[in-house]
Amino acid sequence: MSTSRIRLFGPDRQMVGIPEIEWAVWILGPDDVLKQPDLITALEVAAEHNACFVELLDGSPYSPTCYAVVLHHGYAWNRAVEHQLGNDCGHPDCAPCTINRTSLKAAG
Numbered sequence: 828m829s830t831s832r833i834r835l836f837g838p839d840r841q842m843v844g845i846p847e848i849e850w851a852v853w854i855l856g857p858d859d860v861l862k863q864p865d866l867i868t869a870l871e872v873a874a875e876h877n878a879c880f881v882e883l884l885d886g887s888p889y890s891p892t893c894y895a896v897v898l899h900h901g902y903a904w905n906r907a908v909e910h911q912l913g914n915d916c917g918h919p920d921c922a923p924c925t926i927n928r929t930s931l932k933a934a935g
């Protein structure tokens with residue numbers, strides 16, 4: 828599978844993870860999917876991995892290319908994209924989604 832051809836966002840976005848897993852971090856390169864308990868942890872894990880990958884870059888064309896991507900139900904997570912799709916982005920501090928969650932609770 829060539830990672831350069833994967834469409835993570837947009838109408839023809841590809842599922843790259845496991846839909847049953849709500850939050851995960853996908854490591855491109857070794858192609859690992861690491862299950863996470865929530866979005867904040869997933870973002871932290873992805874950030875740590877990406878920082879380490881930058882450290883490993885030595886400019887050589889043979890150095891491995893690795894990226895960490897946060898996955899939400901198997902799709903690459905991006906707050907703006909989730910909002911465009913009308914989804915709750917899952918971030919506990921997101922104002923518009925918090926309002927929706929509160930009104931859902933009030934309605935239920």
Ligand SMILES: [Zn+2]
Binds near residue numbers: 916917918922
């Ligand atoms: Zn949101």
